[in-house]
Amino acid sequence: MSDHDTILSLESRLMNAWPAFDYQAYDGWILRLANGYSKRANSATPFMPDAKLDDNLIDYMIVRFLDANVRPTFRLTGLQDSSVDGMLKARGFTEIEPTFVLTAPMSGDCEPDPEVMIEPQVSKRWVREAALSYGGDKADDATLIQIVSRIRQKAAFATLSLDERPVAWGLGVVERGYVGLYDIVVAPDLRGIGLGRRVVASLMAWGCREGAHSAYLQVREENEIAVSLYRTLNFTPTYRYTHRVMPGGA
Template sequence: MSDPNLVLGLESRLINAWPSFDYQTYDGWMLRLAGGYTKRANSATPLVPGAKLDDALIDHMIEQFLQANIRPTFRLNGLQDPGTDEQLKERGFLEVEPTRVLLAPIADDCTPDSDVLLESEVSQRWVQGASHSYGGDKADDAMLIQIASRIRQKAAFATLHLDDRPVGWGLAVAERGYVGLYDIVVAPDLRGIGLGRRVVGSLISWGCREGAHRAYLQVRAENEIAGSLYSTLGFEVAYDYTHRIMPGGA
C-alpha cells in the first residue's frame, strides 16, 4: 500500500502544476473542470484518506459534470475508501487508462542540454509544436495555452532543436523540492532515437537548479516504451491511479 502522505503531497503538486478552470470540493473530494482537456483536469479525485462516496454525492457530481458538458469521471488514486471502486463499477462506471505516478531522485548534475531551449513563460510557438505532435484529442492549441497560462508555480517550457528544427517539447513545474514533468512529446517522425530522453534530462536539470531533489511524472500503464525509458532514468512507481468514467458521452 502506498504511503498516504506521499500520495497526498504529490496529488497537491499535480493539481497546482496542471490547473483546471473550475474547482469544487465535496467531503474530501475535489472536482475539477477544464473544458474536457485531459482526464486529470476534468475529474473528481479524493484528497483525504478514506474519502467516501454515497449515491447522493455521486449523483450531485454527475450533475456538475454534465452541466459543463464533460463526461463524469472519477480518478481513484488510492486515498479513497476501499469500497469506492466497486461502488462505481456497480453504477456502470467503466475503468479506463490505469496510470502510474513515477518518482526519481535527482543527481547533482544541473546542466541542461545546450540544444534544449528553456523558457519560463508559455508561448504560442511551444503550444503549437507540442499539441500538433501529440495529435488526437490533445491537438487543441487554445485549450492547452489556457491551462499552461494558469500555472502559478515556477515552470520551464522546453523545446529541443535538431539542426535548427524544433523536434521535442516538454514542461516542468517546480514546487517545494519536487519537479513534475508534463507533456513530454517528440515529433512523430523522429521517435525512438533518444530525443525524449534529452528533453527529460534537461527538464530534470532545470528542476535541480530550482532546488528540487526529486522528479515525478505520470505515464499510462500500457505505455511500455515510455515506462522502460523512465526506468533507465531511475524512476520507480510511487503509486497507481485509474479512472472510472460514465458510459457514453457527456
C-alpha cells in the first residue's frame, strides 16, 4: 500500500467516525462544517492524491466558510499537491497545530478493563461530563452530541469511574479492521496517573472483540505526554497533518 493509499484509507475512516453537519466537494477537496466544533470537522481536506488549489477555488471556499461563521481552515495531510502549502502561506494563511496520526497493531488482548463501562449508544451524561472535562472550546456539549449522534459505524462510549465518580472518557469507532480512538479525556484534577491509558486500552480491547486488527488516533505533536503514553501502547506515526488558517478568523 502506497503512502497515499494509507492516508486515504485512514482519512475515509476518520471522516465516517467524526461526522460533520455539512459536506461539500470541490475538485479533490472535501469541505466539512460542524458549527466550528473541532478543526477536523470544520476544514477543507484533500481527498485525492495531488489535489490542487488555485486562487479562485480558495476564494470560493473561503466564502463557504464565512457563510457558516467558521474560520477558513485547510487541513493538509500530505495528499495535496506540493504547491498548495506555499500558495496558502503566500496568502497569509498561518500554519498551526501539527498533528500526528498514530497507528498500532492489536496486541491480542480483547478483555476491557472491568471498571471501564462501555456503552453502544451515546448518553447525555457521557457528553456532558466529557465536554466539561475538556473545557474551553470543547465544552460545547450541545454540538458534541450532535456530532457523535451522527456516527453510523459501530461505536463504543467508554467511561471509567473511581469510587462511583466518572473520571475518564473515550470514544471508539470500528470500521473495516480499524478502531479509531477519539475524545480521550480525563478529569483535570486526576491527570497523569494512568487513567487515560486504561480507557485507551479498554477501547482497543473492545475493537479487538469487534474484529479490528489495528487502532488509530490523532494527537498534536506538542502534546508530548500523550505521545509518550501512546508510544508505550505501541503506537507509531503513520502520517502527519497541519492546518493553514486564515488570519483574523471568521
